[in-house]
Amino acid sequence: MPAPEAVRVAIQRDADIVAARQRGREMATAAGISGSDLTLIATAISEVARNILAYAREGEILLSVESRDGRCCLQVIAADEGPGIADVELAMRDGYSTGKSLGLGLPGARRLMDEFDIVSAAGAGTRITMRKWAR
Numbered sequence: 001m002p003a004p005e006a007v008r009v010a011i012q013r014d015a016d017i018v019a020a021r022q023r024g025r026e027m028a029t030a031a032g033i034s035g036s037d038l039t040l041i042a043t044a045i046s047e048v049a050r051n052i053l054a055y056a057r058e059g060e061i062l063l064s065v066e067s068r069d070g071r072c073c074l075q076v077i078a079a080d081e082g083p084g085i086a087d088v089e090l091a092m093r094d095g096y097s098t099g100k101s102l103g104l105g106l107p108g109a110r111r112l113m114d115e116f117d118i119v120s121a122a123g124a125g126t127r128i129t130m131r132k133w134a135r
């Protein structure tokens, strides 16, 4: 059975994070990604999904295989309609947290993926788009 072109995982509870990680691995494999990159992707997905639960309560992870100039990537979009982030630059710094956690989730995800873009504003929800390219 061929892999689907896009998968949506609703994020509403802890078990959904596990599902998003697993589907991310499957979709990444379909994009031609292998080895330790699968673990890096699963970790990045965990972090943004955990943030959805912690700060927005619910949202979704959209996974798709994209291609450009004959190369494939896994694209991960994490979207929610929660409170948003007033100062995105601050939130992207190592160690910044409004919760009681380490503040390494967003900057960590950025380092683990090849591309990372975040659009967020207070009251306007958060949308993160990340990509990892097949080598």
Ligand SMILES: Nc1ncnc2c1ncn2[C@@H]1O[C@H](COP(=O)(O)OP(=O)(O)O)[C@@H](O)[C@H]1O
Pocket: 047, 051, 052, 054, 055, 056, 080, 082, 083, 084, 085, 091, 092, 096, 097, 098, 099, 100, 101, 102, 103, 104, 105, 106, 107, 126
């Ligand atoms: N989806 C989100 N909605 C609202 N705020 C968020 C979201 N994701 C992250 N944040 C904010 O950015 C901060 C940094 O996130 P992160 O780097 O994952 O660290 P941590 O989750 O440990 O606090 C969070 O403390 C929170 O204030």
Ligand SMILES: [Mg+2]
Pocket: 047, 050, 051, 101, 104, 105, 106
């Ligand atoms: Mg976090």
